[in-house]
């Protein structure tokens with residue numbers, strides 16, 4: 126695959142970018158305004174931050190949030206410095222059988238990103254959920270030595286992907302979503318059953334990724350969040366990250382997906398409730414263990430807000446402001462990615478429909494490709510953020 130193969134210069138650029146340590150956060154937030162017409166990534170970049178988005182594969186001219194939609198591309202190219210494939214690098218997409226791979230759609234996204242000078246994150250080397258693994262994994266016959274065979278499936282997958290995109294992808298969600306969000310207990314898959322424990326699966330995934338990519342950023346990615354009801358999920362993630370440190374597992378950062386949500390509205394603030402103290406304590410514990418932070422899949426569920434578009438957009442912008450102010454205060458945070466840039470293509474339209482049947486206004490841009498107040502809020506927040514080293 127010569128068009129995907131890396132050059133040494135690209136590889137070194139990725140390494141040096143990753144070796145920059147975030148500053149200690151002593152600088153006061155610089156009061157500055159975004160210049161008119163400046164894209165979100167350009168604004169972010171002045172502070173050592175990066176802004177990006179998920180993008181899908183689509184044939185040219187397709188009506189989707191994809192590389193095939195010229196209007197969607199224009200927004201990506203104006204606003205983003207990095208992209209992530211929404212689905213096209215998952216096992217379901219690239220691994221139709223135990224010894225078969227299909228990289229066609231993901232390669233097309235990688236080619237597009239390279240042509241436009243966009244960085245690309247890898248999502249995800251292992252999504253540990255039966256629901257999101259190919260059916261052949263769920264029903265797999267692991268034979269007489271199940272642990273050995275499960276290890277082979279995992280290592281061969283991670284080696285195949287990381288080798289193919291070596292020098293191109295410098296940051297991976299190595300493992301995604303290990304937990305039952307209600308209890309904070311691990312979710313079983315055929316892989317964890319075959320290997321005998323979840324730790325065996327996860328540790329192997331990170332060690333394999335590190336062996337292939339000594340300089341890359343290796344991330345554990347999950348949707349524990351700041352809303353009430355996430356305490357058990359956060360506790361599970363903390364236990365995992367503590368375990369990584371004890372066992373010497375090479376995980377560099379926590380990917381906080383940031384699908385933040387307003388199911389109800391707090392009358393005092395006009396936005397959704399959030400457990401600020403508990404959330405900060407969680408982020409402090411994570412960063413205190415030396416992990417960096419990424420916001421990997423930002424969007425806002427507006428279910429609790431009124432139907433009226435202006436009121437709703439204002440609420441979404443205010444909730445964005447409240448959240449990003451907390452998150453941008455962490456000097457360990459560098460990358461912020463939206464899970465899509467245009468409302469109509471968001472997964473939320475299907476996964477979290479509003480009771481009134483109206484579409485979610487969850488992304489920086491509306492269906493007419495005009496920016497929502499959320500976009501202006503992000504611009505101001507990035508412009509006002511403390512500079513990273």
Ligand code: 9MR
Nearest residue numbers: 211212215248257301348382422472476
């Ligand atoms: O947005 C994605 C949607 O199109 C897919 O159907 C779904 C299953 O592959 O995954 C969605 O993306 C998820 C991401 O990969 C992991 N975190 C939660 C995201 C939203 O469900």
